[in-house]
Amino acid sequence: MNKNKESVKQTQNIKANDSNMNKNKELQKLVQNNKHFEFLPSGKIKCILTNHEILPTLQEFNNYLNGKSYKNAQENDIDFTQFEPYIVQHKSDRNKLYCNLTRQNISKKKSVVLKHVNGKRYKYYLSKYLEEQAKEEQENQESNQEDEVQNELEELNNLINEEEEIQPKKQKSGILKGGKKINKKKVKPQSEEQIEIEKTIQNKQTQQQDGKQMKKLKNKHQKEQKE
Incomplete structure (x- = not known):
């Protein structure tokens, strides 16, 4: 009976170890395929967006992925400078942006900003601004010409x-008649260059x-x- 119990325990331990190994492999794939996470030398998992450290278990990792902290961090995972000079950082509120075209404050969130730049109001003012810039550039070119x-x-x-000024100096003098000096050609025609x-x-x-x-x-x- 004792031998049977020991064999059952050994079988259960082997299955548990196999299960843990499979989970570890799955966890490694998930971390490697997500640019926001990396393994630390200590074995823990670090979120690059929030600097939060997670225990290296599949359950803990999935719990963090579905949490508010990570989802909020994903909302701000965008380079807002790509919308400059039309949309810039708000002067007094670090959590907001400011649109120079529509004169509006915008929440510093990926979804909000993308909705704004794809809206009719923003596109209308952007086209007007570009038209004025093109007109001004054309006028400057004409003025320069x-x-x-x-x-x-x-x-x-x-x-x-x-x-x-040079021509009179080049004129040849004529023959002296009656003590006076005359020119062969009183009126010299224009040169081809002139x-x-x-x-x-x-x-x-x-x-x-x-x-x-x-x-x-x-x-x-x-x-x-x-x-």
């Missing part, structure tokens, strides 16, 4: 003035005027669309 044309015209005018420069100036001025007229037409068309 006008400045470039103006600078080129000034440079060309300076070249003409320099050419006119003619090309003047043509370039005229073209630049025409382009500048055309650009201004196009800008006026665009503004008039936009006003008519708004009305």
